[in-house]
Amino acid sequence: MARGSRKRAELAAASLLTRVGATRPEHIDPIVSAKTLGIEVAFGQLAGATARICHNGCKARIRVSDQIVLPGRTAFSIAHEIGHYLLGHTIASEHDDRTWAHATCDRRPAQEEREADVFASTHTMPEAMVRAHCDLDGANLYAARAIARVFPASPVASARRVIDLSPATCALVYSETGRVRWIHYGRRFQARIFPGTRLHVATLARAHFDGAALEHEPRALPVASWLPLAVGAGTIIEHAEVVPEPGWGGVLSMLSMLSPETSARAPG
Ligand SMILES: [Zn+2]
Numbered sequence: 001m002a003r004g005s006r007k008r009a010e011l012a013a014a015s016l017l018t019r020v021g022a023t024r025p026e027h028i029d030p031i032v033s034a035k036t037l038g039i040e041v042a043f044g045q046l047a048g049a050t051a052r053i054c055h056n057g058c059k060a061r062i063r064v065s066d067q068i069v070l071p072g073r074t075a076f077s078i079a080h081e082i083g084h085y086l087l088g089h090t091i092a093s094e095h096d097d098r099t100w101a102h103a104t105c106d107r108r109p110a111q112e113e114r115e116a117d118v119f120a121s122t123h124t125m126p127e128a129m130v131r132a133h134c135d136l137d138g139a140n141l142y143a144a145r146a147i148a149r150v151f152p153a154s155p156v157a158s159a160r161r162v163i164d165l166s167p168a169t170c171a172l173v174y175s176e177t178g179r180v181r182w183i184h185y186g187r188r189f190q191a192r193i194f195p196g197t198r199l200h201v202a203t204l205a206r207a208h209f210d211g212a213a214l215e216h217e218p219r220a221l222p223v224a225s226w227l228p229l230a231v232g233a234g235t236i237i238e239h240a241e242v243v244p245e246p247g248w249g250g251v252l253s254m255l256s257m258l259s260p261e262t263s264a265r266a267p268g
Helices: 005-019 030-036 071-086 097-101 110-124 128-132 141-150 153-163 204-209
Strands: 040-044 050-053 060-065 170-176 179-185 219-222 235-242 251-258
Touching: 005 030, 005 110, 030 040, 030 071, 030 110, 040 235, 050 071, 060 071, 071 110, 071 153, 071 219, 110 153, 128 153, 141 153, 141 251, 153 170, 153 179, 153 251, 170 204, 204 235, 204 251
Parallel strands: 040 060
Antiparallel strands: 050 060, 170 179, 170 251, 219 235, 235 251
């Protein structure tokens, strides 16, 4: 993602936090943020999406699915739609069906989706507040859970935020039915893992798909179990959990590379 677009989304998110007077995590509520902007928020049935924004000519409205289980996911979805609104992306019209063809999240340009995600992530989990609430150095799911307890954030959104802010060489992998579905890379993670790749038998995620109980503690693994093309005998830490949301149900694995000098005291 271009640095300029990321910065623009981050600035818009910070500006809205200032406008609603949010200086502590408990002040952050995307529904309040939406109302401050004059956007209505309504809950109900919504096929194929968690939230959608549209306008009726004079007012914008965000419709949110009532099927979402986790409050943090609801909050993130609303913030994502506010992002589309504030960043000038096309908003569908209630009165013109043609506008829906390119103004729903599954049809928008990938760039707009990334910008709205950056906006939502920054608005619901501002960096300065997040750093004060968890230890990001280790890049594990403990940090993500600490964020999700305090901020309006889902397990997936909080884990992605850890990856964005941690100084560790880390990445987040979501897998389903034994295969990698998507990867979110930290800035320092140079290796690449490809969607569709079958998980190595040594990974915690693969063990879950093979029928074993998912191991809840972080585990040190040979680096080749996640990165078959890696050179050398490095170590990678995997910390895994199942995502308990309708439409998800796969395994989230937070990966953190260990330097040779720290490998000797790795867990597992
Ligand atoms: Zn979107």
